[in-house]
Amino acid sequence: MPRVELKGVSKRFGEVLAIDHLDVSVEDEEYLCVLGPTGSGKSTLLRIIAGLVRPDSGAVLIDGSNVDDVPTEKRNAALMPQNYALFPHMTTWDNVAYGPRSRGADPGSVTDRTKELLETVHLQDWGSAYPNQLSGGMQQRVALIRALASGANTLLLDEPLGALDARLRLDLRRRLKKFAHAYDLTVVHVTHDQSEAVSLGDRVLLLRHGRVEQVGSPKDVYFTPRTVFAANFVGERAILEGLVRGTREGAVELELAGGETILARGGEFKEGELVVIAIRCESLDIGGSSGPRANKLRGKVRDVRPIGPYFRYSVDLPGEIVIHPQVPSRLAIDNPLAPGSDIEVSFDEGDAVVYAYPPRGLAVEVEAF
């Protein structure tokens, strides 16, 4: 039985349909990442599960029972808000004990539970500290155990790492997953950061306009996005237009704006049809670094930016196309290519995926801002 289940849930705020006939199920002890751009309905989804927002229609089930009339604090699903919302005038101890106390729990059991929770996150020595005396990471731990103090075993996380330094975010990301695993929690984690979603989630649910755009394992969503929107949003890709020249055995022969022909992976397309091609930036080889590839395009390096583990090149192709191959740093250091260098960009047939041209135009699907 799924831990949490949404069946045909909709929610409208004024003119905006925030959640649109949504079906979602979260398995027991699953770590589900809900990914989507601002305004896609991610936070509303969490708040509906938590019971803070009542859906207009549809049903929310927790452990198989409809919770429409169950108040937030009795839902066994606790929300950790964005920015933690710790009470600034209360100590760590009081922040954690607040929920159970206010529900009239027996003082002895509150003390035991608070002590135990503080120990699980190694904050037993920080009970009398106020939130502003704690580091960002410590505050997050307090917020986590405060959410769990009432005994919930489903944790709803709304951008839990958003408020932190980039460096700290990396560390805490991993701790969060370990914590969830160690305490057998079911987690729904909302984020706009695709790298966070694919590295944390057992499954990733991509949300757009309140609907599921795609749901699957991180690898599924990352490597085989079903739509142009998903291709552009999850991972960095070159998104190009092309004309179909022919098809054979799952491969599509295409002509790009500059007149070159490439082979790509795709279904049934008509000759002469305008289509969209998405190629993962890290699958674009430059300078013939690793073996033969089905596709080779001549280009000129415009710019190179080192971005830590990889270098991002900007390469001009014929037809005023600019693409951005991402080359692992180790290779880029060994084989530096300066702006102005003539190069060959190569990739496999399977690295390029063909999509039908979106009915409302390409810009609507790939416009990030």
Added chain:
Amino acid sequence: MPKVEITGVSKRFGNFDAVKDVSMTVGDGEYVSVIGPSGCGKTTLLRMIAGILRQDGGEIRFEGIPMDDTPIEERGVGYVFQDMALFPHMNLWENISFGPKAKGTPTERTRSITLEMLEMMKLSERYRDLPGNLSGGMQQKAAVARAIAPGHKLMLLDEPLSMLDARVRSELRFELRNIVKDLGLTAIHVTHDQEEAMAISDRIFVMRQGRLVEHGEPADLYFKPTRLFTAYFLGESNILPGRVERSDGTETLLRVRHQRLIASARGFEAGSKVAVVVRPELIEARGSDDGNCMRGKIKSRTFEGPFIRYILEVEDHFFLKVKAPVRSSLGTLRIGEEVDLRVRPEHVRVYDFPAGGLNREIGW
């Protein structure tokens, strides 16, 4: 002559040294960023450059001229905040033309500047929209346009992208850099996002606890940081306590637990305690015997999109983070598998062991 010259600037709030004796110069047309953890003083520094805050000591010069008594509106700087701060009741056109108008720019000129800005930001079709009707990314671009429109040559950007979605952020940073470069502006950009800093700037200044730690070009700072803190803060590193066995004019032989490692580093004292740093993505498959070979067992494997991240157990209490491109010979290892890896000596960095201990140096 440098655009901005900061000499020994300090600022204290009560008992707290927010900025302590910071000196830096920024060249004309340069894009620099200042990074560091929360509370390191980077925003305070930017506010002093803008003239929003006055420093307690030290001097700030623009093109050789001291700015100490020059109020913010006469410093000729465009300031972009984290939270955009467009006028909510004005449409995009009015927001962007506000600055030039207020400066008394002739109407025709104001018009052409506003048009140019809208075009550059690819917002021409939205000129009649109120900020509330635009996406976050559009609003932030408009805020940049508004800051540039009065003709300012120096842009000060305080976490300009941090409120935006990751996907928007990763595109906008390159657009921002291109705009600044195309217009020949000078920019100082404060951020806590190290990836953003590397992508966007010509040079990066790293701050910590009010002080400047070091500065340099992104690739130098990332691959050859001179300070251990930088190696820690700028991206992910393996940071291991080790000891020097011997060191000569070309290389240093190190011991980490029971492993021996050679580093292209010199001038360390035999027997001294050191911190050894290896970037996870510079560990490679053992193709040949040169370099440092290591055998270990894969303890964990995480899919991270373009990379697979492994934890490798080399021996008891000796774990290495390894990051391998998905499509490489290391991309398909399984948990429990034994594997031979190597690190080249030039990719092993060595630092004096911090006096206060590792945790104090690389935490905050």
